[in-house]
Amino acid sequence: MKKLLNIVFIIFLYLIFINNQEAHAYVNPGSGSYIFQAVIGGILAIAALFKKLFVSLFGLLGIKKAPEQDNE
Amino acid sequence: MNNTSYKDPAGFVFNLDGIVYRQINLCAKNDYEMLMNIGLYNELAERNMVVRHEEVFLEKEADENSYKFIKPAQIEYISYPYEWAFSALKDAALLTLKIQKTALKYGMSLKDASAYNIQFEGTKPVFIDTLSFERYKENTPWKAYGQFCRHFLAPLALMSYTDINLNKLLITNIDGIPLDITSKLLPLNAKFNFGILVHIFLHALSQKACESKKQSFARNAKMRLFEQKALIESLENTVKSLKFPHIFTEWGNYYENTNYCNEAFKEKKSIISHFINKVEPGSLCDLGSNRGDFARIASGKNIKTIAFDIDPVAIEDNYRYAKKHKETNLLPLLQDFNNPSPAIGFMNDERFNFCTRFKCDMVMALALIHHLAISNNLPFDNIAKFFSTLGKYLIIEFVPKTDSKVQILLSSREDIFDTYNAETFEAVFGKYFEILEKVNIKNSERMLYLMRKK
Numbered sequence: 001m002k003k004l005l006n007i008v009f010i011i012f013l014y015l016i017f018i019n020n021q022e023a024h025a026y027v028n029p030g031s032g033s034y035i036f037q038a039v040i041g042g043i044l045a046i047a048a049l050f051k052k053l054f055v056s057l058f059g060l061l062g063i064k065k066a067p068e069q070d071n072e
Numbered sequence: 073m074n075n076t077s078y079k080d081p082a083g084f085v086f087n088l089d090g091i092v093y094r095q096i097n098l099c100a101k102n103d104y105e106m107l108m109n110i111g112l113y114n115e116l117a118e119r120n121m122v123v124r125h126e127e128v129f130l131e132k133e134a135d136e137n138s139y140k141f142i143k144p145a146q147i148e149y150i151s152y153p154y155e156w157a158f159s160a161l162k163d164a165a166l167l168t169l170k171i172q173k174t175a176l177k178y179g180m181s182l183k184d185a186s187a188y189n190i191q192f193e194g195t196k197p198v199f200i201d202t203l204s205f206e207r208y209k210e211n212t213p214w215k216a217y218g219q220f221c222r223h224f225l226a227p228l229a230l231m232s233y234t235d236i237n238l239n240k241l242l243i244t245n246i247d248g249i250p251l252d253i254t255s256k257l258l259p260l261n262a263k264f265n266f267g268i269l270v271h272i273f274l275h276a277l278s279q280k281a282c283e284s285k286k287q288s289f290a291r292n293a294k295m296r297l298f299e300q301k302a303l304i305e306s307l308e309n310t311v312k313s314l315k316f317p318h319i320f321t322e323w324g325n326y327y328e329n330t331n332y333c334n335e336a337f338k339e340k341k342s343i344i345s346h347f348i349n350k351v352e353p354g355s356l357c358d359l360g361s362n363r364g365d366f367a368r369i370a371s372g373k374n375i376k377t378i379a380f381d382i383d384p385v386a387i388e389d390n391y392r393y394a395k396k397h398k399e400t401n402l403l404p405l406l407q408d409f410n411n412p413s414p415a416i417g418f419m420n421d422e423r424f425n426f427c428t429r430f431k432c433d434m435v436m437a438l439a440l441i442h443h444l445a446i447s448n449n450l451p452f453d454n455i456a457k458f459f460s461t462l463g464k465y466l467i468i469e470f471v472p473k474t475d476s477k478v479q480i481l482l483s484s485r486e487d488i489f490d491t492y493n494a495e496t497f498e499a500v501f502g503k504y505f506e507i508l509e510k511v512n513i514k515n516s517e518r519m520l521y522l523m524r525k526k
Contacts, residue, residue, distance in 0.1 A: 047306075
């Protein structure tokens with residue numbers, strides 16, 4: 001299920017961004033990043049929400065993630 | 073004026089009688105006052121995340137643009153991201169994101185995310201650009217997102233997935249590694265890292281796609297605060313997911329392959345300790361430090377020590393060890409002395425070269441001379457001159473031709489080094505230095521010298 005969602009998400013993003021390949025030297029190089037994060041922000045927020053829900057759910061079931069190590 | 077700070081209309085850094093100050097211009101008054109009064113600066117300073125500063129009155133320096141002057145805590149050695157260990161770059165990236173998260177909590181935001189805004193005090197990263205903070209404008213994307221990806225995520229991903237030495241691309245790309253180049257250099261398996269896929273590959277595609285869109289399209293882009301927080305969390309997770317690659321390098325297990333016995337190794341340490349005690353330097357640069365065993369003799373004596381090495385594995389090990397043991401006086405940095413960090417940027421004057429930045433009281437070059445003289449064909453005279461520009465005192469180890477390590481170097485090439493011997497070494501170094509002490513390391517043919525610049 002997670003894999004399928006990833007694939008759908010990737011296809012969606014490719015469709016958004018791959019449609020124009022012309023070069024324009026007078027465009028601020030930061031514009032792309034600006035628009036891009038506005039597009040992905042909502043998707044990442046939903047993903048983060050789901051992650052939190054899963055973590056809480058696993059927490060309720062007594063399954064906890066191993067603590068993170070600082071350097072591998 | 074500091075050579076890079078003319079780019080920021082909010083203010084600039086300048087040097088007065090050897091002290092670094094920052095001028096805050098009138099146009100940055102509101103943002104600076106907000107940073108100071110809202111509690112953000114206090115929180116960041118208390119958590120040692122930003123450099124502390126005090127406001128000072130410099131009447132002679134004031135002009136029609138100036139609002140205030142601040143004197144930040146002085147940072148002795150300026151280092152650059154292409155000189156940092158992999159984990160150091162990672163720590164710098166995470167600090168930048170942590171600061172942005174904290175800033176958002178107070179209604180402010182970072183307007184840039186340059187890796188050059190981070191400096192290291194030992195292994196502790198600290199944010200140095202007090203004028204990077206601005207009031208957060210509701211529903212706007214993070215201005216510095218693209219820069220963060222170019223300065224941090226791209227080099228980290230390339231180091232992790234492609235080659236550990238690719239942080240050097242930051243030398244040729246002063247504003248970070250372009251994402252389209254990064255995408256081309258990353259292997260296919262990097263696309264299976266969700267964060268890299270989004271923040272590098274798709275981000276690069278989006279930049280191409282947006283090249284033809286009108287600027288107003290970008291200006292009208294909206295992003296709610298919770299979306300920006302999710303973006304930052306995603307960047308944080310991506311940075312954390314990047315691991316130092318498992319690689320083998322020539323120097324990675326150097327200490328297991330030396331031709332010293334334990335006794336000679338201990339004796340070498342004790343001679344070095346004696347030399348350091350005799351001089352009592354305030355700072356020391358160890359050139360060719362490997363994992364820093366000898367550099368730690370100095371840092372353990374409360375001497376500010378920089379441990380340089382060409383090997384990324386040795387530097388990574390050294391950095392992790394220093395961090396784990398909370399060593400505050402030691403900073404491991406990557407450096408190739410056959411081709412030290414150049415001056416880069418506009419007029420070659422934005423980021424300084426190695427020789428300008430690293431002046432110290434004492435230079436230590438242990439088991440380095442044969443690499444410079446034999447592997448790189450550098451005459452003794454040039455090597456001595458180079459060392460004499462870096463520090464007043466020199467601890468140097470001479471490795472004779474009969475040493476097995478030199479024999480390895482000579483095994484694959486013609487021996488054209490007739491003058492490589494202790495007598496010539498002493499005569500040539502004697503032009504630049506006075507030899508104060510000379511000690512043979514027991515059970516070896518190697519000699520340790522303590523010299524003072526003439």
